[in-house]
Amino acid sequence: xxxxxxxxxxxxxxxxxxxxxxxxxxxxxxxxxxxxxxxxxxxxxxxxxxxxxxxxxxxxxxxxxxxxxxxxxxxxxxxxxxxxxxxxxxxxxxxxxxxxxxxxxxxxxxxxxxxxxxxxxxxxxxxxxxxxxxxxxxxxxxxxxxxxxxxxxxxxxxxxxxxxxxxxxxxxx
Numbered sequence: 001x002x003x004x005x006x007x008x009x010x011x012x013x014x015x016x017x018x019x020x021x022x023x024x025x026x027x028x029x030x031x032x033x034x035x036x037x038x039x040x041x042x043x044x045x046x047x048x049x050x051x052x053x054x055x056x057x058x059x060x061x062x063x064x065x066x067x068x069x070x071x072x073x074x075x076x077x078x079x080x081x082x083x084x085x086x087x088x089x090x091x092x093x094x095x096x097x098x099x100x101x102x103x104x105x106x107x108x109x110x111x112x113x114x115x116x117x118x119x120x121x122x123x124x125x126x127x128x129x130x131x132x133x134x135x136x137x138x139x140x141x142x143x144x145x146x147x148x149x150x151x152x153x154x155x156x157x158x159x160x161x162x163x164x165x166x167x168x169x170x171x172x173x
Contacts, residue, residue: 120163
């Protein structure tokens, strides 16, 4: 990991000399502990020139509070991915698998209920997140949804936009 950090820092410095900013986009793995630090803390310490692109869904999925992470890295975050964290329904087949003794199939369905959601369709607190993102210096708030589960991607984007407008964020568009 340290070799990656040092290489990223070297590249970040070279790009900065050309007027280009290098960003690190997090997922859930960056919130794993390494001693008293998280992987993201180590990346920041070893690659201080690199800026952050915080994805709030992956922060939540990594067991952290997106608002607190945005506070922690205030001044270092220019880009924030707005992506909701939805807990879907267990399919009836999962319970059939459980009854028939197929624990592996049941567990696969159980762990598979965590979904990428349209903004406002999951369990993240958007007013708090957006307020903190802006306070932390975010220049761009990007709507993102990694999977649409059979829905049209543009319909998902429209749902996210509509939900943000309903929350009072029409001025962001």
